Amino acid sequence: xxxxxxxxxxxxxxxxxxxxxxxxxxxxxxxxxxxxxxxxxxxxxxxxxxxxxxxxxxxxxxxxxxxxxxxxxxxxxxxxxxxxxxxxxxxxxxxxxxxxxxxxxxxxxxxxxxxxxxxxxxxxxxxxxxxxxxxxxxxxxxxxxxxxxxxxxxxxxxxxxxxxxxxxxxxxxxxxxxxxxxxxxxxxxxxxxxxxxxxxxxxxxxxxxxxxxxxxxxxxxxxxxxxxxxxxxxxxxxxxxxxxxxxxxxxxxxxxxxxxxxxxxxxxxxxxxxxxxxxxxxxxxxxxxxxxxxxxxxxxxxxxxxxxxxxxxxxxxxxxxxxxxxxxxxxxxxxxxxxxxxxxxxxxxxxxxxxxxxxxxxxxxxxxxxxxxxxxxxxxxxxxxxxxxxxxxxxxxxxx
Numbered sequence: 001x002x003x004x005x006x007x008x009x010x011x012x013x014x015x016x017x018x019x020x021x022x023x024x025x026x027x028x029x030x031x032x033x034x035x036x037x038x039x040x041x042x043x044x045x046x047x048x049x050x051x052x053x054x055x056x057x058x059x060x061x062x063x064x065x066x067x068x069x070x071x072x073x074x075x076x077x078x079x080x081x082x083x084x085x086x087x088x089x090x091x092x093x094x095x096x097x098x099x100x101x102x103x104x105x106x107x108x109x110x111x112x113x114x115x116x117x118x119x120x121x122x123x124x125x126x127x128x129x130x131x132x133x134x135x136x137x138x139x140x141x142x143x144x145x146x147x148x149x150x151x152x153x154x155x156x157x158x159x160x161x162x163x164x165x166x167x168x169x170x171x172x173x174x175x176x177x178x179x180x181x182x183x184x185x186x187x188x189x190x191x192x193x194x195x196x197x198x199x200x201x202x203x204x205x206x207x208x209x210x211x212x213x214x215x216x217x218x219x220x221x222x223x224x225x226x227x228x229x230x231x232x233x234x235x236x237x238x239x240x241x242x243x244x245x246x247x248x249x250x251x252x253x254x255x256x257x258x259x260x261x262x263x264x265x266x267x268x269x270x271x272x273x274x275x276x277x278x279x280x281x282x283x284x285x286x287x288x289x290x291x292x293x294x295x296x297x298x299x300x301x302x303x304x305x306x307x308x309x310x311x312x313x314x315x316x317x318x319x320x321x322x323x324x325x326x327x328x329x330x331x332x333x334x335x336x337x338x339x340x341x342x343x344x345x346x347x348x349x350x351x352x353x354x355x356x357x358x359x360x361x362x363x364x365x366x367x368x369x370x371x372x373x374x375x376x377x378x379x380x381x382x383x384x385x386x387x388x389x390x391x392x393x394x395x396x397x398x399x400x
Contacts (some may be wrong), residue, residue, distance in 0.1 A: 017259060022231060029204030035096050036116055036173055044206040046265065051112040051264035074322055080111040090121075099125035113163060119155045120177055127149030134364070140162055149184060157182050172202030180211055188281045196226060203232040213240040231260075242270065247277045265294060269301045281308050297328050303337040303368055310341045318342050333362040337369050344372070350380045367393055 013103035026049040033042035067315035080087070086105060093102040094117060102121035106114045115270055126149035133147040159178045163170045175198035182191035195212040200207065209232065216222045222240055238253035251274045258267050272287035288305040291298065302325060309318040325335040343352040356373035359366055374389035 019052060019055045020057055022260070023049065023055050023057060025204055026052070029202075031200070033205060035091070036113065036203065037120060038173075038207060045204055047266055048261055048264055051261040051267075052271040054262065054314045071356075082108045083111050084115055087111075087117070088122070090114070090117060094121055096123075099128070109136060110166075110169060112169045112174060115159075115169055116171070116173040116177060117173075119159060120152045123149065123177065123181065126155075130359055135361070138285070152181050152185055155394075156185065172198045172205065173197045174204060175201065176208045176211075177324070183211065183215065191215060199232070203228075206232075206235070209236040210239065213243055215242055216244075219244060219246065219293045235301050238270065242277075245277065248276045250274055263294075265291060265298065266301040268294075273301060273304055276304055276308060281312055284308055285312070299325055299329060299332050299334045301334070303334045303341075306338040308366070310345050312342070313345070314396060315345055318345060331362070333359045333366055336362065336372055337366070337372065340369070340376075344379075346374060347379075349376045353380070 008140070019367075025388075026045045030042050030045045030049065033045060067169070086109065090102045090105045093105065101120040103118050103125065106118035106121075109115070109118065121232045129151075130147045130149045149341065154179070159170075160172060160180070162174070163178070175194045179191045179193075179195035179198060182188075192215045192216070194210065195215070199212060202208075203338060212225075213236065216225070219241075222244075227236075234257055238250050241247075241250040241253070251271065254267050254271050254274070258271075259265065261267055268287060268291050272284045272291065275284035275287065276279075285305070285308050288302070288308070292302075292305075301322065302341055306321055309321065319342060321341045325332075325338045329335055336355045340352045340355035340359065340371045343355065352375045353373060355359055356369045356376065357371040360373070363369070370389050370393040374393065376390060377383070377389060378385035
């Protein structure tokens with residue numbers, strides 16, 4: 001495995017990627033992803049784009065100066081042009097989280113962009129319905145809390161029909177949505193196939209890569225993926241190896257990536273997580289503190305930082321972090337986990353449980369919260385609840 005990983009790294013170093021082309025691709029991807037409401041991926045693209053600010057682009061080829069002409073006359077199909085006004089209205093509804101309204105207004109549209117947004121809005125409406133059912137009818141610790149998105153089969157059937165009958169209208173984003181729907185329906189091999197098609201057609205959708213990584217249960221499955229050559233593969237391998245606890249291999253790739261994506265906050269955060277996994281708590285703490293100085297309102301991954309402070313018994317720092325996170329966004333899952341750690345270090349285990357429960361209400365697949373709430377139930381001498389929490393943690397992590 002190490003030899004294969006070294007080959008991957010050498011390939012990245014020897015392929016002299018044109019940094020200007022990478023920057024142009026990220027700018028274009030940000031626009032395309034935002035148009036489809038894939039804001040997490042758009043944010044990721046923009047964050048990597050900032051790390052390339054030292055790369056200058058000629059104004060004549062900069063996408064900013066081509067957006068109005070290129071995206072409306074050269075790259076959009078005649079169908080997209082005909083549907084342009086209704087798509088803009090639908091996108092407004094989508095941004096206001098009126099998902100069923102978005103789905104309805106696009107019901108007769110046939111462009112690939114409209115097909116995606118119509119079905120993606122239905123998917124999000126189903127996710128909202130699923131969350132409501134979980135809240136009303138099944139508590140966190142119910143063995144029967146297996147509510148499903150009620151729209152999955154409808155979306156699957158429509159997308160498969162379009163893929164079969166109108167392949168020209170089926171783009172990378174449709175493959176992405178079909179992939180995550182199939183994954184939720186537990187059709188994992190077919191889901192992997194569709195996600196592979198998505199990332200090969202449009203490599204800069206980071207969410208597609210992350211969802212693909214969840215279907216790779218070991219290193220062999222990673223190695224067997226039929227991926228086209230692209231610089232995004234390196235980000236994917238680094239992330240997937242980290243998820244598989246191949247920390248040293250992951251770290252080596254991030255160090256290489258950092259030579260091009262200078263001072264990327266994402267790479268810094270991932271490197272800190274690697275060092276946390278390697279139990280180099282001092283270095284990981286230093287990197288998280290550096291990240292906070294650079295981007296003080298970034299709460300992503302700060303739950304890991306709070307774990308480090310907990311292990312090092314740094315009560316004052318953990319107290320400050322909990323207060324700061326609460327003031328920034330108290331309804332974010334990471335914030336609840338940080339506050340839970342704060343109460344745990346004070347041996348206020350009932351309050352810690354309350355905040356870990358809040359984190360799980362916000363994100364039921366939150367591995368860290370399931371693990372930590374299990375620890376709290378051990379402290380409270382509630383073995384049944386602890387065992388359930390640990391089982392959920394195991395169920396959400398392919399390595400346990």
